[in-house]
Amino acid sequence: MSTPPSKVIKLDALVIGGGVTGLWTLDRLVAAGHDTALVEQDALGQGQTICAQGILHGGTKYSLSGLLAPGARQVAEMPDxxxxxxxGANAPDLGQVRVRSEACHLWRTDSMKSIISMAGAKVALQVKPEPLQKHERPAVLAGCPGDVARLPELVLEMPSLLETLAALHPGRIIRGRVESGTPTDGEHHRSAVTVALGEEKMLISARYVILCGGTGNEDLLRMFSPDSLPVAMQRRPLHMAMVKGADDALPELNGHCVDGAKTRVTITSSTASDGERVWQLGGELSEIGCGRGEDEQRAAARACLRATLPGFDVDDDRLKWGTYRIDRAEQDKHPARKRKSRPDDVTITKAGGLVIVWPTKMVLAPRAARQVSHLFEPGTGAGAPPFPDQSPPPIAKPPWETATWH
Ligand SMILES: Cc1cc2nc3c(=O)[nH]c(=O)nc-3n(C[C@H](O)[C@H](O)[C@H](O)COP(=O)(O)OP(=O)(O)OC[C@H]3O[C@@H](n4cnc5c(N)ncnc54)[C@H](O)[C@@H]3O)c2cc1C
Incomplete structure (x- = not known):
């Protein structure tokens, strides 16, 4: 026999999922006067957010590869x-977030087209690449035969973004497992959501339930809307590669190699808990890499860096190589199509009192959160935090802390 709930909590809104979208949405709903809490099943950011490369994209990468769709205009305004x-000029105040780099680099290994003439061809970009003279290039890019530019797109440390957002709302974020939820129409029928906190169970009665669970939204949708799913979800998988080493074997580098019509590789730097530097290697390498096994992907990563960073010693035996797999979760706008493409913008669906959110990019999370809060009339005040005695879930461990290195 299942344990009955020991506590009943009444809220305006319950956010499910503590990645960047859920945390930012919680903040905006509280600011709009709604009594809101967030439940996270694991660690904060455990899905995509902790893996994100932390780049505040302004659309240039897509413009360079000729892929900038009309919806990417929204991305263009995000860096500002x-x-x-x-x-700290706007809420939520992210003054405590660690900015890893004030800029990325863009480079080509061919010299066919100029980066500068390609960028901005399709949209008025707020962040534009600034060409670098040979002597201005970082040493690791000195051997590139093509253009090198500086792109003023910031790179954030993702754990510190999660920490900062979570610290804004003590007593509103709990770690628990959502066991069941009834549908809500948001007006007359509240949803009764059962949440297990270890052995204890709690019944949360909420007018609105906001699904910010990333890939977890698929199961949540079936739970809250079993009869007619209001939207379909798609996964776009990645097989990310990583390389780790001491600072003198692995220099700081953040940026994109944009050969041809593709981002061949996106490299971002982080520091592991043992003090060594880590590069995450995304872009085309990680998309095509989905079809490769781990050994193959490590080999492909070496080959990719050998080709895209001619001056970098990939054979330095102080370097260790690792990989991990992760799915990007988005709304599937065309379920009948086999080939899945990224939606242009955030996708938000309201079905009665259920709201389903996918931001498509970390940089768009503030836009998603604002749109969610605009779905409702302002509330009458968020009131006291509903869980004053509960500590929030921990921050997820970055993928390089749990990887196997070779
Ligand atoms: C490798 C990689 C690199 C990326 N790099 C960038 C980048 O540089 N810049 C950029 O703008 N974007 C980037 N992105 C995209 C970005 O990471 C995502 O768009 C964004 O993090 C999605 O955040 P989210 O909060 O919606 O989902 P997630 O981060 O996946 O968070 C979902 C949360 O919900 C929780 N959850 C799931 N189900 C339940 C449940 N039933 N009950 C309670 N909790 C639940 C999960 O544990 C998780 O914490 C990258 C993505 C990947 C995969």
């Missing part, structure tokens, strides 16, 4: 918006 938060 984030700056206001990072400077």
């Amino acid at each position: 918006r984030w700056k206001e938060h990072l400077e």
